[in-house]
Structures are given as structure tokens and as C-alpha cells.
Amino acid sequence: MSDLHNLSVKALATLLQNKEVSAVEVATRFLARMGGNPHNTFLDIDSEVTLAQAQASDAKLADGTAGPLEGVPVAHKDVFVTRDFATTAGSKILSGYRSPFDATVVQRLRTAGMVSLGKLNCDEFAMGSANENSAYGPVQNPWDTTRVPGGSSGGSAAAVAAGLAPAATGTDTGGSIRQPASFCGITGIKPTYGRASRYGMIAYASSLDQAGPMARSAEDCALLLSAMCGGDIDRDSTSLDMPSEDFTASLNSSIEGLRIGIPQEFFGEGLSADVRAAVDSALREYEKLGAKLVPISLPRTELSIPVYYIIAPAEASSNLSRFDGVKFGHRAKDYTDLVDMYKKTRAEGFGNEVKRRIMTGAYVLSHGYYDAYYLQAQKIRRMIADDFQNAFKECDVIAGPVAPTVAWKFGDNANDPVADYLADIFTLPASLAGLPGMSVPAGFGAQGMPVGLQLIGNYFKEAQLLNAAHRLQQATDFHLRKPEGI
Numbered sequence: 261m262s263d264l265h266n267l268s269v270k271a272l273a274t275l276l277q278n279k280e281v282s283a284v285e286v287a288t289r290f291l292a293r294m295g296g297n298p299h300n301t302f303l304d305i306d307s308e309v310t311l312a313q314a315q316a317s318d319a320k321l322a323d324g325t326a327g328p329l330e331g332v333p334v335a336h337k338d339v340f341v342t343r344d345f346a347t348t349a350g351s352k353i354l355s356g357y358r359s360p361f362d363a364t365v366v367q368r369l370r371t372a373g374m375v376s377l378g379k380l381n382c383d384e385f386a387m388g389s390a391n392e393n394s395a396y397g398p399v400q401n402p403w404d405t406t407r408v409p410g411g412s413s414g415g416s417a418a419a420v421a422a423g424l425a426p427a428a429t430g431t432d433t434g435g436s437i438r439q440p441a442s443f444c445g446i447t448g449i450k451p452t453y454g455r456a457s458r459y460g461m462i463a464y465a466s467s468l469d470q471a472g473p474m475a476r477s478a479e480d481c482a483l484l485l486s487a488m489c490g491g492d493i494d495r496d497s498t499s500l501d502m503p504s505e506d507f508t509a510s511l512n513s514s515i516e517g518l519r520i521g522i523p524q525e526f527f528g529e530g531l532s533a534d535v536r537a538a539v540d541s542a543l544r545e546y547e548k549l550g551a552k553l554v555p556i557s558l559p560r561t562e563l564s565i566p567v568y569y570i571i572a573p574a575e576a577s578s579n580l581s582r583f584d585g586v587k588f589g590h591r592a593k594d595y596t597d598l599v600d601m602y603k604k605t606r607a608e609g610f611g612n613e614v615k616r617r618i619m620t621g622a623y624v625l626s627h628g629y630y631d632a633y634y635l636q637a638q639k640i641r642r643m644i645a646d647d648f649q650n651a652f653k654e655c656d657v658i659a660g661p662v663a664p665t666v667a668w669k670f671g672d673n674a675n676d677p678v679a680d681y682l683a684d685i686f687t688l689p690a691s692l693a694g695l696p697g698m699s700v701p702a703g704f705g706a707q708g709m710p711v712g713l714q715l716i717g718n719y720f721k722e723a724q725l726l727n728a729a730h731r732l733q734q735a736t737d738f739h740l741r742k743p744e745g746i
């Protein structure tokens with residue numbers, strides 16, 4: 261089987277269950293593809309660990325105790341802590357760090373049978389939209405290596421697009437699953453805030469951070485999401501105390517009569533014509549499938565940028581205070597006293613964007629500015645969530661672009677962080693509201709680069725989103741297209 265690396269999670273799982281291929285064979289194939297670290301996607305690999313997991317999976321397949329995804333490989337964003345691989349969150353401050361435990365999401369996917377291929381590159385502490393903020397160098401977009409893969413889960417998206425892993429985990433605080441999925445032509449879903457445990461996910465902005473799967477198709481995402489979700493109250497008090505679902509159960513349901521809300525604010529000035537054309541054609545496809553397009557308004561869309569870039573840095577400035585050279589990773593060498601050690605360690609260990617956010621966060625939380633910035637942002641965040649509830653009175657799901665443009669070229673925004681922030685405009689609103697959102701390949705734009713359609717659902721409506729995405733993928737083949745040579 262020469263094309264194992266192009267098979268879906270579903271197809272691989274079936275072959276493995278039927279013993280037409282072994283987990284060791286599958287793992288060996290992917291490890292061979294990962295050799296030389298194409299596109300700088302991986303930050304840590306260890307073939308012994310991967311093969312040992314594959315052998316254990318083969319034993320389970322042989323004795324009838326296999327999990328539903330037994331032997332199927334997955335790679336994890338380096339924001340999830342892992343016992344068997346190093347964890348850096350893309351930061352120098354965590355170089356050499358190894359966690360004594362696995363994140364809940366990692367552990368659950370292993371329980372379902374998945375074999376870990378290693379850890380994937382990402383923006384430092386998941387702060388970024390282009391993977392240009394990784395301390396270990398940027399990831400290249402497999403569709404055009406002069407372009408960014410998106411961020412912060414850039415390694416996850418590129419690995420799947422390049423056939424280095426059939427699926428990957430990602431995290432999404434303000435778009436980090438959806439936007440790289442869109443830029444690399446794959447499918448990704450961020451579930452409702454609290455659906456998946458944040459235990460062992462290195463915290464960026466705790467009230468926004470969510471884990472989710474990235475894979476070629478909605479069906480594959482549904483398989484992983486079913487295994488990832490479920491309450492974990494004792495270890496993450498913000499996880500929802502509800503069992504996971506079988507998100508594959510309603511993939512094939514009819515979408516006849518589905519009301520798709522089209523927010524006018526997502527289609528205004530700033531949306532590039534090529535992205536608009538691809539999104540429009542996906543919407544036409546939905547009409548053919550019997551869905552109804554309903555104009556809606558999300559009037560505070562623009563405000564989501566300042567609101568997010570106040571709240572996320574505020575939370576980050578607190579979360580990142582734990583990296584002080586005492587317990588984890590890097591410690592500066594020459595220092596005079598404890599405070600000097602903290603200062604030097606943090607000055608050496610954090611990259612520029614992380615420092616910028618810590619400073620912004622500390623500022624908006626400081627006495628005299630708290631009311632003007634942080635408190636105001638919290639109030640508007642509530643209004644943004646209310647706007648969605650108003651919209652959902654008229655529609656079942658909301659559709660629009662994931663990002664205003666296709667993946668940009670390296671360096672285009674490098675000296676202009678605000679340009680990156682502005683490009684998050686369409687993913688931030690659902691994050692601030694805690695709603696599930698996904699990116700589904702919708703076609704190609706400028707220079708043949710992939711374009712994603714964003715679908716946003718109401719709380720706990722992941723199954724409905726995956727159903728809508730799956731129906732589109734049965735009618736189109738954008739999710740099956742691959743970069744040349746893959």
C-alpha cells in the first residue's frame with residue numbers, strides 16, 4: 261500500500277481493525293515521511309516511543325481489546341504536555357522541558373488507540389497567526405513554501421496537508437485551529453468552550469483556550485473529537501461535566517431546510533475578492549443541498565479585535581508568570597539574586613511577541629487602567645456573545661470566511677504585529693462567545709492557495725456543524741486535493 265499517508269483516519273482505522281495492515285507498518289511509513297522534518301513541522305520526534313506505542317496497539321488489535329482508533333497515528337501540537345516527548349510550547353523558555361504527565365486530550369486519544377508521532381511546531385505559547393513567532397523557526401505552507409501556514413497551530417495544519425500525519429491536535433484561543441486549517445486546505449474544529457479538558461494544555465488565555473482536532477475531513481475530525489471530549493472536572497474545573505458524544509452519528513443527516521446565517525459584517529470591506537468568491541461558491545453549494553441562506557448581523561464584529569487583544573494578553577500576563585526559571589525549562593546563567601534571575605531568565609527565554617503581550621496584559625490590568633480597558637473589554641465580550649444569541653433566533657448555523665485573505669508570504673507582516681491581529685477578525689467573535697467553530701475547505705483563491713469556509717454553531721452544536729461540513733464534503737472534493745508531490 262504505497263498511499264497509506266494519503267488515507268483518512270477512517271480508512272486507516274478500518275484497515276487496522278481488519279488486520280490488512282499493522283500499526284507498526286503504518287507508524288513506520290509516517291516516520292519515514294517525517295525524516296528530514298519537511299516544512300519544519302515537528303519539534304520533537306522519537307521513533308522508539310512511536311514504535312513502542314504501535315506495537316502495543318498491534319497487541320490490542322490481536323487480542324480484541326482495541327480502541328476505535330487503534331493504531332492510527334496522530335501528532336500533537338507542542339502546547340499539550342506529554343510524558344514521552346519534550347514540550348516547549350514553541351518557546352525557548354521551555355527548551356528541554358519534559359512533563360511528568362500527559363495532557364487529558366493526549367491521554368484520551370491514546371486510550372482510543374491513537375499512536376503518537378511526536379510534537380508539532382507552533383507559535384510561541386500559541387500567540388500568533390502565522391507560525392512566525394516560534395522560537396524554533398517558522399513552518400512552511402506545503403502549498404507554497406514561501407508562504408506561512410497560518411497560526412498558531414501551523415505545524416498541525418502543515419503536517420496534515422503534507423501527509424506527515426493523518427490527523428493532529430490543535431488549540432484555538434482566537435482562531436488557531438480554524439485559520440491554519442483554512443490556510444493549509446484541511447478541516448479543523450474548535451468545540452464549545454469547556455467541551456475538551458484544558459488539563460495539560462499550556463495556558464495562554466484560560467477563558468478562551470480550547471483543544472480540537474485537525475484532519476482532512478469533517479468525518480475524521482468527528483472521530484477524533486468524540487474521543488477528545490468529555491468532562492474532566494477534577495482536573496479542569498472549567499471543563500463541562502457532560503459525557504462526550506458520538507459526533508459521527510449524524511454526519512449523514514439531511515440538511516434540507518437548514519438555515520445558514522450570513523453575517524453582513526463578514527463580507528464587507530477588507531475581505532479579498534478571491535476569498536469571497538470561494539466562500540460564495542460554497543454557499544451556493546449549500547443552497548443546492550437544500551439549505552436556506554438567511555442574512556443576519558453580528559454588529560460588534562470589528563470590536564472583537566480590541567476586545568480580544570485586551571482580554572487574551574491580560575490572561576496571558578498572569579498565566580506566563582509561572583515561567584520564572586525556578587520550576588520549568590530555561591534558567592539564566594549569571595545572576596546576582598533571585599529577582600535578577602527572574603528578569604534575566606524571562607528576558608532570554610521569551611520572544612518579542614510574548615513580551616509584547618505580557619506588557620500589554622500587565623498594562624490593561626494595572627491600577628488606573630483596569631476600568632478603562634479590561635473591564636470595558638469584558639462588557640463588550642458579553643455583548644458579542646448576546647449578538648450571537650440574537651442571530652441564532654433566525655438561523656441554525658452561521659457561515660462566512662475564516663480569514664480575509666489566503667496565506668500571506670513570509671515577512672509580509674513581520675514588522676507589523678497589528679496586521680496579524682487585524683487578520684483574526686472573523687475567528688475572534690466565536691472565541692469570545694465560547695461557541696464552536698470550524699474551517700472547511702471551500703476552494704482556492706489567489707495563487708492557487710486554499711480558502712476555508714467558517715461554520716459557527718450554537719453552544720454544544722458540534723454535531724450539527726460536522727454534519728453540515730460533511731454534507732459539503734460529499735458534494736465537493738476540495739478537502740481531498742493535495743499540494744503537488746504529496
Ligand code: GLN
Pocket residue numbers: 386387388389411412431432433434435436437464572684
Ligand atoms: N492569532 C491569535 C493570537 O495571536 C489567536 C491565537 C490562538 O488562537 N492561539 O492570539
